[in-house]
Amino acid sequence: MRWLLVLLLLSGAVAVGLRYLPPAWDPRAPLDLTAPPNLLTPLKLAWLRQSPAACRAAFARSGIAFTPLPDRASDAGCALENTLRLPQTPRGIPADPTVTCPLAAAWVLFERNSLQPAASAHLGSGVAAIRHFGTYACRNVNHATAGRRSQHATANAIDVAAFVLRDGREVSVLRDWGGQGDRAAFLRAVRDGACRWFGAVLGPDHNAAHRNHFHLDMGRWQACR
Ligand SMILES: [Zn+2]
Structure with a gap:
């Protein structure tokens, strides 16, 4: 009682x-x-x-x-569900990529709380635009002919190759990751910051296939390297 x-x-x-x-x-x-x-x-x-x-x-x-997009069924493991256009934050995101809603949410948090602060701290400028290799591609992990589907197969990932600053400088994963200066420090801060928001974050430290971009996804597999 x-x-x-x-x-x-x-x-x-x-x-x-x-x-x-x-x-x-x-x-x-x-x-x-x-x-x-x-x-x-x-x-x-x-x-x-x-x-x-x-x-x-x-x-x-x-x-x-945000612009919601219609679902699209697939019998090849490449269905689009709960997708929208990636919000233009920063403004310069070419090609209006299709992404899942959770990936878009993580992107907004990443851009505001990790990407822009890292650019200010290490390079004294904001990020005005990004260059990317796309989001949706109906394919397997590492472009293999067998194995599991990539998070790209459901638009649950984005590959970011470079950041264009407001002052016009461009920092590229391929060119600047291996350096010693502010650009390399910025890229490391971006990678580490991305790990707060995304599921898997894979860059040049992961393997040679990622030497020129950061793969950011919202799958269940957690990784940060
Ligand atoms: Zn990728």
């Missing part, structure tokens, strides 16, 4: 607590991609992978315009 009372009091306290939580600390509130990240942000980002509705609610809550 006493335990029942304790339980009742506890659940009452939780209910009252939830009512007065600010949205940023309320696990039930949609993720605001423009708010400063906190301990709940990775959990909410993970939840977006399970729930297309929660993912779209996050974009609506954040006031970020």
Whole structure:
């Protein structure tokens, strides 16, 4: 009986607590991609992978315009589900790539909280544009003829090759990763920062196939190298 009372009091306290939580600390509130990240942000980002509705609610809550795309079935393991056009943040993202909603959400968090701060800290300029090798490609991992499908087969990955700064300089993974100066430090900070938001992050440290780009995806396999 006493335990029942304790339980009742506890659940009452939780209910009252939830009512007065600010949205940023309320696990039930949609993720605001423009708010400063906190301990709940990775959990909410993970939840977006399970729930297309929660993912779209996050974009609506954040006031970020997005263009949803129709689902497309595939009997080759290359279906498009819950996709949209990658938001133009920064402005210069060529080719309006198709990506899954969770990848787009991770991208927004990455750009605001990791990419731009790294560019300011190491190079004293913001990033105005990126160069990329695309997102969607109906293929296997490492272009192999057998094996599992790549995250690119469902538009759940993007390959980023270079960053164009507002002052016109361009930092390329191929040319600058192996250097010693500010550009190399920037690229390392970008790789490490990306690991906060994406599932797998693979760059030149992974293998020769990634010497010229960062592969960023939202699959279940976690990697950071
Ligand atoms: Zn890739």
